Amino acid sequence: MKRTIEPRFRPKGRNWPKIYAFIVECGGSTKSTSATSMAAEGALRGYTGVVFDLDANRSTTTILGYDAEAMEGRKTVLDLIHGTATLDEVALPARYRIGDGYDDDAFVYIPGLRVVPSCKEMSTADTAIAEDADRQDWFAEILRSYEGDDDVFWIDFPASYGKMVYSVIRMLDEEDCVIPSVRADPKDVKLLIPLFEELERVRDKNRLRRSVPGRPTVNHLILTGTPTPSYTEASARKATALAESLYGDILTPYIRYSADAKKLYDDFCPLPILLPNSVPAVDYRKLMTCIGFPDRT
Numbered sequence: 001m002k003r004t005i006e007p008r009f010r011p012k013g014r015n016w017p018k019i020y021a022f023i024v025e026c027g028g029s030t031k032s033t034s035a036t037s038m039a040a041e042g043a044l045r046g047y048t049g050v051v052f053d054l055d056a057n058r059s060t061t062t063i064l065g066y067d068a069e070a071m072e073g074r075k076t077v078l079d080l081i082h083g084t085a086t087l088d089e090v091a092l093p094a095r096y097r098i099g100d101g102y103d104d105d106a107f108v109y110i111p112g113l114r115v116v117p118s119c120k121e122m123s124t125a126d127t128a129i130a131e132d133a134d135r136q137d138w139f140a141e142i143l144r145s146y147e148g149d150d151d152v153f154w155i156d157f158p159a160s161y162g163k164m165v166y167s168v169i170r171m172l173d174e175e176d177c178v179i180p181s182v183r184a185d186p187k188d189v190k191l192l193i194p195l196f197e198e199l200e201r202v203r204d205k206n207r208l209r210r211s212v213p214g215r216p217t218v219n220h221l222i223l224t225g226t227p228t229p230s231y232t233e234a235s236a237r238k239a240t241a242l243a244e245s246l247y248g249d250i251l252t253p254y255i256r257y258s259a260d261a262k263k264l265y266d267d268f269c270p271l272p273i274l275l276p277n278s279v280p281a282v283d284y285r286k287l288m289t290c291i292g293f294p295d296r297t
Ligand SMILES: Nc1ncnc2c1ncn2[C@@H]1O[C@H](COP(=O)(O)OP(=O)(O)OP(=O)(O)O)[C@@H](O)[C@H]1O
Pocket: 026, 027, 028, 029, 030, 031, 032, 033, 034, 055, 057, 059, 158, 159, 224, 225, 226, 255, 256, 257, 258, 259, 261, 262, 263, 264, 265, 280
């Protein structure tokens, strides 16, 4: 039986979930950390979801339980782009490692969360779309044919704006959420201007179209690695002041700096599960409550 879905997770009464798109053309800006932390925390709070990993670096795929060896022989998001598999065939149950090997008992599964895994070959996605114009509609087709009851689609993007990225973000409406996650560093904060320009270009291009929503909108901005009593870098303080002055209206509660955050990539497990008492995990919980995900378990 289907769950009852809150209307806010089906904007304008459509059949597919609300989308949170972690995007900004800046490498190492903390997109994957935020996407995996929020998706995992959301699932722990009772909000079901699918995390799409669109980056050839496979960070999100690995953090949610599938390293290169675990991925052998499995389908990936590239199959969705080529139209050779369905969403349910590609999406895998999110999990984290508690033991050695690849048997089921080496993992704990995160209820209510699936991951659409990426692959190294995702670097060819732009070319695949350029060579076959029909492929531009891959994401639109997935959304329109969706019949599930997930609350949210979380999407982790590569640090570039190409044809593949466009094929996804043109499907966002104003009620969805482009949610850049940037480090408290002035040069990262400055990369938000090209993001706003890119979104404006997408909106302009689709203004008169009726077949796609075409209105990607930044309604939240995450600032990570912000100062703490023991982390007082001048650049972090300057970036925080800059973000407050330019984007104060969309800033979410800060995700403070912690060297612990790096352990995410040693242990490959979402931060709120790996280190639930760490400063950033505490902050991601606060952020989730603030943007509309109170605990409903
Ligand atoms: N709150 C934090 N404090 C300190 N370091 C952090 C924090 N959050 C994330 N990091 C670190 O920042 C680095 C980059 O994070 P992440 O991989 O999430 O960025 P990304 O934008 O997805 O990068 P890419 O563009 O390469 O995919 C990682 O080493 C991560 O551990």
